[in-house]
C-alpha cells in the first residue's frame with residue numbers, strides 16, 4: 395500500500411501551475427486505475443473546464459445507505475524547493491519525534507493524496523474481507539488547492555449521480571496520535587490582490603525622493619492601518635455577521651488539549667499574537683483573520699538600486715467564520731481599501747477566490763459513526779474541534795446536494811502541509827485504513843435505526 399501511495403506521490407500534480415497540466419491529467423488517470431483495482435465500478439475521469447474529477451462507485455444494495463467520499467489529488471506547488479531535505483516528488487520514509495514509526499515525506503503526502511488513498515485502500519480491504527456495509531461513491535477532484543472553482547457546476551450537473559446520505563472527507567487532522575479528534579468547523583476565505591500605483595514610471599530616488607509618493611511606503615502604511623491596537627480588523631462592517639460563541643461553547647473549546655508553550659516552540663516564535671480577548675486556539679479557529687500572504691515591488695535582486703518603484707503589490711487573505719459571506723467581505727474590503735488610499739496613488743483590488751465557512755453537526759448518525767469508529771481503533775473518544783483551514787466544497791455539498799459532511803482526517807498540524815518537507819505518518823495512514831471500515835459498519839446500522 396505504501397509503495398502504491400509513493401507511486402501517486404511521484405506525480406507532480408500541481409494544480410496552480412499550467413506547466414504541470416500533463417502531470418495533473420496523469421495523476422487523475424492513476425487515481426482512476428487505483429479505484430478500479432480496489433474494486434470500484436463505473437470509474438470515470440470526468441472532464442471539467444479545469445482539471446478533471448475522478449468518479450467511482452461500489453454498490454452493495456439499495457437498502458444500504460450511500461456515502462460520498464470526497465478527496466483531492468492535486469497538490470500545492472513545492473516551492474521553496476531549496477528548503478526540502480529531499481526532493482518534493484521523490485517520496486522517502488524517515489522517522490521524526492512525532493512519527494517514531496516513520497513518515498512519508500513528499501508534497502501531497504498528507505494533503506491530500508495520503509489521506510484520499512486511505513479510502514481507496516479501505517474499500518479494497520473491505521472488499522477482500524467480503525464485508526462492505528454501505529454503498530460508496532467517490533469524487534476525487536484536481537482543483538482543491540486553487541479554490542475548487544468548477545466543482546459547484548459539476549455538483550449541479552451530476553446531482554443524481556452523486557446522490558448520497560452523507561459526505562465523508564479525510565482532509566483535516568487529529569490533535570495528536572494519541573488524542574483523536576473530529577473537525578466540526580472550517581473557516582471560509584476571501585482572497586484578494588491589491589496593487590498601489592504611484593508615479594507613472596520607476597524614478598531616481600534621489601532626484602524625486604521626498605516629494606514623489608512611494609507606492610511601497612504607501613502600501614505598507616495602508617496595510618498597517620488594517621488592524622487597530624487591539625489587533626481587530628479595521629475594515630468597516632467586517633465583524634457585522636460574525637457568530638459570537640457563548641461562554642459555554644468557549645469553555646467546551648478550551649477543554650481540548652493545547653499546550654501553548656509547545657506550540658510556540660514548534661513554530662519557533664517568541665510569543666503568540668492576535669486579537670485581544672481571545673486565546674490562541676480561538677484566534678486560529680473561531681475568529682476571522684486578515685493576513686498578507688505576499689508583498690513585492692521595487693528592486694529585489696542582488697545589491698542596491700536607488701529607485702522609487704511605480705507599483706507595489708500584496709496578496710491578502712481573510713479567513714472567515716460563520717456567518718460571514720465571502721462576497722460581502724470582499725466588497726467591504728475593496729471599498730475600505732479605496733477609502734484609505736491617499737490621493738497621491740491609485741489602487742486596484744482584484745478578487746482571487748472565496749470560500750464559505752462551514753460547521754458540521756455532532757448529533758447526526760454519521761458523526762456518531764465516526765466517533766465510535768475512532769473510539770474502537772484509538773481506544774478513546776474523539777474530541778470535536780474547530781479548524782482554522784478551509785475546504786470550500788463542504789458548504790457546496792450542503793447547498794447543492796443537501797448533504798452534511800463528516801471531516802474524518804488523520805493528519806497532524808505539524809505535518810507541514812503546504813510547506814517544505816510535508817509528510818504523513820505511516821501510523822496515521824494505516825490508522826485511517828483501519829478506522830474507515832468501522833465508520834461504514836456503524837453508519838449502516840445507525841442510519842437504518844434513525
Ligand code: BES
Pocket residue numbers: 505506538539540541542565566567580583747748749781782783784785786
Ligand atoms: N486540507 C486543506 C485544509 C485543511 C487542512 C483544513 C488541515 C483543516 C485542517 C486544504 O487542502 C487547503 O489547503 N485548503 C485551502 C483552501 C483554499 C485553497 C481555497 C486553505 O485552507 O488555504
Ligand code: MN
Pocket residue numbers: 466505506538565
Ligand atoms: Mn487538502
Ligand code: MN
Pocket residue numbers: 470505539811812
Ligand atoms: Mn491544501
